[in-house]
Amino acid sequence: MNSSLSASATLHINGDRLWQSLMSLAKIGATPKGGVCRLALTELDRQGRDQFVQWAKDIGCSIRIDEIGNIFARRPGRNNDLPPVLTGSHIDTQPTGGKFDGNYGVLAGLEVLRTLNDRQIRTEAPIEVVVWTNEEGSRFVPVMMGSGVFVDAFPLAETLAQTDAQNISVASALNSIGYAGNTRSQHFPIKAYFEAHIEQGPILEARQDTIGVVTGALGQRWYDITITGMEAHAGPTPMELRKDALLAAAGLIQSVNRIALTHAPHGRGTVGWIDNFPNSRNVIPGRVKLSVDLRAASDEVLSSMDAALHAACRELRADSTLAIDIEQVVYFPPQPFHQEQIQAVRNAADQLGFTHTDIVSGAGHDAVYLARVAPTAMIFIPCKDGISHNEIEDAKPEHIQAGGNVLLLAILEQAGIASAGS
């Protein structure tokens, strides 16, 4: 395998072809502002899926669709009894999404297969490129639906029964677009799972690194907090007789920030949503609801942040006559990725001479679920200003190409080269 691997260092994907495929897929659901709106299981999603399936068939892949609509495009290996190496992502988008989020991971995988065909390389293990259903969760909850069902995070029947705002079920939407498959949606033995993705954050750009070697994903705890004071006229009510819910909320917003800073380097704390009542210029706010989003790389740190948040609420309650309710509404455990696959990504970046840095994904990805059932790693590339879930989401062609080349080598390391043509 070592000799094959050093041979593989001379292999490169076709960056132009990958870029063209991204631009071509982006036309399906293109928005006037240069983004993409292709919500899961819509007619546009069908068109995108059909395009992917056609491209995969064009290079000789066999296609399986499972019960939740995940698409598996398989390129056989020399030994098809071996567990396949999987790679992929999703092609559904946010309502004001971009061209790269998800799509990049799917098409980089496709480009790897095209390159192997071009070079007549046969791998030991088969390779499958996967399109996971409804990663974004914009139309149907939960997010990461397809990969979640695949790894048993959600029961299939319940998930198929989920409905959108128009009361259309997942099952019905899958049928409408012809992607209600009959392969059982259930994980199988997998040699390795790789997912290439734009970073959706500012770290690589700030460091001017080309590749993020993703070592895992942050755990998340989300909370709803309600602070109840008493609304009163801003004019006649002296400061000492107020029960100002927004003033208390301001203290809590700062506490959330402090909690994140004291749990560096990976601790994150955000208040993204706030609802102020009655929200009138000259009325002291009587009730504030706000969300808290805490993230950390280990459960130990996340638990410590959770304890600090509860302590901040208790202190605030003790300091005031306000009522404070806190409820945890979401918990995702931290998900470390797997050493061998992380190292495969790092090796590939080194072989290709790309600057790289280890990075922990702050966002959820299909890979975070896959890591529960398969040895997993991710490859991040920089995106402009760290922006995604936005029509102005952008990435540079050279980074698109670099990530594809890293994916190629990492996959080859895990799949093994059986024989190469030219």
Place this chain on the structure above:
Amino acid sequence: MNSSLSASATLHINGDRLWQSLMSLAKIGATPKGGVCRLALTELDRQGRDQFVQWAKDIGCSIRIDEIGNIFARRPGRNNDLPPVLTGSHIDTQPTGGKFDGNYGVLAGLEVLRTLNDRQIRTEAPIEVVVWTNEEGSRFVPVMMGSGVFVDAFPLAETLAQTDAQNISVASALNSIGYAGNTRSQHFPIKAYFEAHIEQGPILEARQDTIGVVTGALGQRWYDITITGMEAHAGPTPMELRKDALLAAAGLIQSVNRIALTHAPHGRGTVGWIDNFPNSRNVIPGRVKLSVDLRAASDEVLSSMDAALHAACRELRADSTLAIDIEQVVYFPPQPFHQEQIQAVRNAADQLGFTHTDIVSGAGHDAVYLARVAPTAMIFIPCKDGISHNEIEDAKPEHIQAGGNVLLLAILEQAGIASAGS
């Protein structure tokens, strides 16, 4: 006058009659929750005005309506060349208003005239009970419209041209309800102006005092502040690379509170309104708009608070990469009331044996404008939990009666007693 005054100490209004009048007027526009919705210059306002006018005519008053719809009900004195003593308030309400705000001041004035009639007391100077048009500003801006025009704070023609949300002008609404009067809306010589009002704050109730001797009104400065950062994913964005507008806003909300506390006893600072963008649970807020309401009893203190607020914004700007814009949108100067009239209220409370405290009005009132053209004071009575502009606004009959008795004596002190019957 001293002998007349000591005679007057045995005079009392009829508390039951005043209470019945309040309950009767509250039926016009009564809401299911026990409040009143009687917006300015509506058909319901007409009914309320007609009721007042009828009651005033029943006790022999002459009625004048001015060009902005202010109603003056005049009880002649012995010497009708003397400037009259004025008392009154407003009968328009907030959409979810109470029974007492404004209405109390008008009907307490009416009850004073009824009592003088009952006791066949002739005053030296005439007494006029005034109903000011559109104090609340709910349907038409500006607030305190009738008293504002009367004291030349707003030009008449411009004010008549103001329109509501249905594009109906003040002039047209006044015509529709038959209250476009032909008396010039212009201040005239006034001996004294008194306005009885519920406190709309918690001070008297907290102190268990019956009467608030109002020595003036706080000045107000209102601001719009916009903090611009950069929205970004809460997960992938490290704390040190964030431009979190809500976190900055939290600091500013605390600064506003600190500024008020360091300008005790009358300094007040409130952030009542906040708009957070994009207001999504897992997105770092990119832009926050908020209102700031600063109040103080003197222009010197208010200016110092203004300087402190600007300094806080400058500090925040220096500490961060955020943009902060601050714009002052409202300025009301502090309005001291007049010593002789304040003393008349204090004397009356003392004579009647009521506990009282000096108080500065934090809210705007018609009296605040009247003080520009007439020697003015106000009489506050407690209201339940300091709540007003709310259907649950409430006041105790004994406080309603007490305030009416104080108003009676204060008016008599200023108007002088010419002769008394029984």
